[in-house]
Amino acid sequence: MVAKPKARAEPEQAPRRVGPARVGTGSVTSKHSRAPLSPLPATLEPELATLVSKPPAGDWLYEIKYDGYRMLARVDGPDVRILTRRGNDWTSRFPTLRAALMAAKLPVGWYDGEMVLLDGTGMPTFNGLQNAIESGANADIVFYLFDAPFLAGHDLRQVPVEERRRRLQEVLQETDRLRFSQEIEGKAADLLDSACRLGLEGVIGKRRGSPYVHRRSDDWIKLKCTQRQEFVIGGFTWPDDSRANGIGALLVGYVDEGRILQYAGKVGTGYTGKVSAALRQRLDAMSMPKRPFAGPTGHDTHATWVRPELVCEVVYSEWPEGGSLRHASFKGLREPDDKPAAEVAPERPAKARTRAVAPPGKLRITHGERVIDPSTGLTKLDLATYYAQVARWMLPYLAGRHAYVVRFPTGIEGERIFQQHPQGMAGLRGTDPALWRGHEPAIAFESAEDLVRAAQLDCIEIHTWNSTANAIKLPDRVIFDLDPGDGVTWARMRQAAELVRVMLQELGLASWLKTSGGKGLHIVVPLKPELEYPTVKSFSEAVATHLGQAVPQLFVAKSGGRNRMGRIFVDYLRNGQSQSTAEAYSARARPGMGVSMPITWDQLAEVRSGGHWTVSTAIAYLRSRKSDPWGGYWRNPQHLAPAMQRLRALI
DNA sequence: GGGAGAA
DNA sequence: TTCTCCCAACGCATC
DNA sequence: GATGCG
Ligand SMILES: [Mn+2]
Ligand SMILES: [Mn+2]
Numbered sequence: 001m002v003a004k005p006k007a008r009a010e011p012e013q014a015p016r017r018v019g020p021a022r023v024g025t026g027s028v029t030s031k032h033s034r035a036p037l038s039p040l041p042a043t044l045e046p047e048l049a050t051l052v053s054k055p056p057a058g059d060w061l062y063e064i065k066y067d068g069y070r071m072l073a074r075v076d077g078p079d080v081r082i083l084t085r086r087g088n089d090w091t092s093r094f095p096t097l098r099a100a101l102m103a104a105k106l107p108v109g110w111y112d113g114e115m116v117l118l119d120g121t122g123m124p125t126f127n128g129l130q131n132a133i134e135s136g137a138n139a140d141i142v143f144y145l146f147d148a149p150f151l152a153g154h155d156l157r158q159v160p161v162e163e164r165r166r167r168l169q170e171v172l173q174e175t176d177r178l179r180f181s182q183e184i185e186g187k188a189a190d191l192l193d194s195a196c197r198l199g200l201e202g203v204i205g206k207r208r209g210s211p212y213v214h215r216r217s218d219d220w221i222k223l224k225c226t227q228r229q230e231f232v233i234g235g236f237t238w239p240d241d242s243r244a245n246g247i248g249a250l251l252v253g254y255v256d257e258g259r260i261l262q263y264a265g266k267v268g269t270g271y272t273g274k275v276s277a278a279l280r281q282r283l284d285a286m287s288m289p290k291r292p293f294a295g296p297t298g299h300d301t302h303a304t305w306v307r308p309e310l311v312c313e314v315v316y317s318e319w320p321e322g323g324s325l326r327h328a329s330f331k332g333l334r335e336p337d338d339k340p341a342a343e344v345a346p347e348r349p350a351k352a353r354t355r356a357v358a359p360p361g362k363l364r365i366t367h368g369e370r371v372i373d374p375s376t377g378l379t380k381l382d383l384a385t386y387y388a389q390v391a392r393w394m395l396p397y398l399a400g401r402h403a404y405v406v407r408f409p410t411g412i413e414g415e416r417i418f419q420q421h422p423q424g425m426a427g428l429r430g431t432d433p434a435l436w437r438g439h440e441p442a443i444a445f446e447s448a449e450d451l452v453r454a455a456q457l458d459c460i461e462i463h464t465w466n467s468t469a470n471a472i473k474l475p476d477r478v479i480f481d482l483d484p485g486d487g488v489t490w491a492r493m494r495q496a497a498e499l500v501r502v503m504l505q506e507l508g509l510a511s512w513l514k515t516s517g518g519k520g521l522h523i524v525v526p527l528k529p530e531l532e533y534p535t536v537k538s539f540s541e542a543v544a545t546h547l548g549q550a551v552p553q554l555f556v557a558k559s560g561g562r563n564r565m566g567r568i569f570v571d572y573l574r575n576g577q578s579q580s581t582a583e584a585y586s587a588r589a590r591p592g593m594g595v596s597m598p599i600t601w602d603q604l605a606e607v608r609s610g611g612h613w614t615v616s617t618a619i620a621y622l623r624s625r626k627s628d629p630w631g632g633y634w635r636n637p638q639h640l641a642p643a644m645q646r647l648r649a650l651i
Numbered sequence: 652g653g654g655a656g657a658a
Numbered sequence: 659t660t661c662t663c664c665c666a667a668c669g670c671a672t673c
Numbered sequence: 674g675a676t677g678c679g
Contacts, residue, residue: 407667419666558671573671578668
């Protein structure tokens with residue numbers, strides 16, 4: 001035990017929260033309250049605190065909010081490991097701390113705490129810790145322990161937090177490097193006040209009686225003194241004077257709900273010459289030509305852009321809605337492997353957000369964290385999750401249909417592989433080889449799993465034929481792919497789509513509309529599979545040609561050339577044998593990752609581009625819809641022959 | 652990224 | 659089980 | 674033959 005006999009009024013009388021199945025035991029919870037024996041898990045996700053703006057009611061215990069890195073120590077006899085909150089092993093970075101943990105002879109367990117660097121005044125500093133980690137000189141690092149979800153062979157996760165802390169304090173021999181994060185007593189409001197006056201970052205509150213859970217929980221809260229948050233660095237400006245090295249200001253942002261990098265403001269102070277130079281060196285190596293932020297920063301002309309991978313900590317006085325950060329000051333870098341840039345979302349005092357990201361089944365996605373669209377930070381896992389979730393809408397359009405996939409093994413900026421056959425790739429389902437002898441099996445999608453497996457193979461786009469396996473030579477649809485040439489406004493695209501619709505109506509054909517996910521629109525006419533490809537294609541060519549002749553200022557029927565400048569190519573070539581078009585709900589490999597979204601004709605007025613919906617936004621939109629935008633599509637396969645008659649008459 | 656083949 | 663090596667992934671229209 | 678496009 002520590003020398004001081006702390007007069008810690010144990011909260012024995014604290015009202016326990018009523019647990020569902022704990023009613024009938026009758027016995028007073030003793031020191032050795034029920035805690036199952038348990039082997040020590042290999043990994044542990046820490047409980048995270050929710051940011052709140054004022055102390056809530058209820059029975060809380062408060063601790064100082066230390067300004068450092070959340071760390072976990074896994075102690076299993078001589079096997080001592082130090083892990084970040086994401087489970088990265090940082091043991092080798094903290095040899096002195098490892099030694100301290102070894103020397104402490106702690107029981108087998110998982111220990112949860114915050115690692116900080118104390119400056120001369122005993123105040124923890126984040127910048128200092130950053131420097132210490134990078135230089136390996138971490139003599140002054142202190143590990144404040146505050147919890148022990150596993151201890152001495154027991155699983156304490158269901159044990160109330162105050163009891164876990166009591167047991168932790170019991171086994172912990174405090175040293176200079178290893179300390180117990182004391183409870184601070186007093187009224188919450190006063191505690192926060194005095195913490196702020198002392199220059200601390202804030203206080204942490206924990207609800208008495210609460211268990212240890214592996215997620216952000218509202219049983220743990222943080223109250224902050226200053227506005228302080230992590231941002232992604234997306235660029236920087238040069239210093240005013242002629243200092244060759246260093247940084248004028250950092251341009252920082254955050255990832256919004258749509259996973260788009262939004263600009264937040266510039267950070268002009270807080271780094272000294274040395275830090276600034278080192279930062280500059282690091283950023284230079286990450287430079288890229290394109291602005292990573294979705295919108296303009298106001299400093300675009302003097303900015304050097306960088307890949308949005310570095311995360312920094314910033315304090316600021318104010319962040320007005322729709323405006324940029326005021327008095328922003330740099331506090332240090334976050335290590336990128338500890339918190340990927342894609343996860344840096346604005347954290348505002350609020351109720352804990354519910355994380356409802358359905359993982360794509362139990363199929364394995366390797367390198368799920370890999371960014372496939374640098375403009376948004378969208379990852380491979382995002383893509384796989386998108387396809388897992390969109391499957392219920394997409395699969396009907398894929399059923400029985402030959403598909404092509406477009407793969408991007410290194411993301412949308414890298415090599416593009418247009419793949420027409422499974423070619424022995426186990427992740428791609430092939431059509432029955434017996435079905436069509438002499439032909440290589442085609443790619444088919446029959447389930448959500450097929451879609452997710454394809455995503456694992458970096459298949460971003462899924463294109464399909466106009467016919468299905470049961471009548472592979474007879475198209476069951478005809479498509480008019482409207483491709484805007486350079487300089488075509490969206491208003492003219494709308495106009496063009498309406499004109500095509502009207503022309504088809506005059507031919508007696510009902511049509512359905514979708515965004516392409518890229519720049520254009522797709523107009524689809526479902527057909528009875530009764531005519532062969534060349535017939536259907538020549539019909540579509542005649543329609544395109546007619547449009548080009550009737551409204552030459554808007555339409556062209558020939559691809560290529562610069563005759564497309566300012567006009568819309570009516571791409572009828574999609575209607576040939578073995579040709580393909582991006583299928584409904586397919587993602588597209590373009591910056592922003594649009595998806596091809598079926599819409600009603602009425603919606604056309606509201607849609608702003610072919611990429612109006614994206615991998616990030618489509619699922620929420622689809623869930624919010626009550627009716628199928630393509631209601632009636634499957635119930636209206638149409639005869640083409642009468643339309644061909646009418647078209648001949650028209651010409 | 653993953654198959655085949657080797658260790 | 660884990661490692662290394664090696665290797666594939668279109669057809670059509672247009673210029 | 675190269676290039677652009679799904
Ligand atoms: Mn198109
Ligand atoms: Mn096209």
